[in-house]
Amino acid sequence: MPNSERPKVLVVDDDPTHLQLYSLLLEGGGCDAISLFVEIDGPGECPNADIALVLLDYRLNSVKTAEEIARDLRERFPSAPLVVLSDLTALPAGMEPLADGFIRKGNPQEFLATIHKVLEKHFDGQVT
16 A cells, blocks of 8 residues: 555444544544444445455454454455454454454543554555
């Protein structure tokens, strides 16, 4: 990914307020945020965009589990790293094979640092 391009981050959550908050943090941190709202019957239609990273909230009010949604997102965006966001203290075991990173909710600086670290690792340091 060229340095002049802002990475597009797909934010997946079931709370509109959280979608807005994470989008604002990402936009302020140099990324373009694209929101995907998860309803009880699953996520809405995935955007047709060049997604650099997927940020998935772990606890979703949906008939699909976070693991199922993660697998769907991996299939849809196979080259994008997936980062799990949760209020848990560690990445849930079922997400380990699917996730490239984990962010514990509550610290905006750590949130952005983790996003940038995963992007830089995935794109060999070619992200600003």
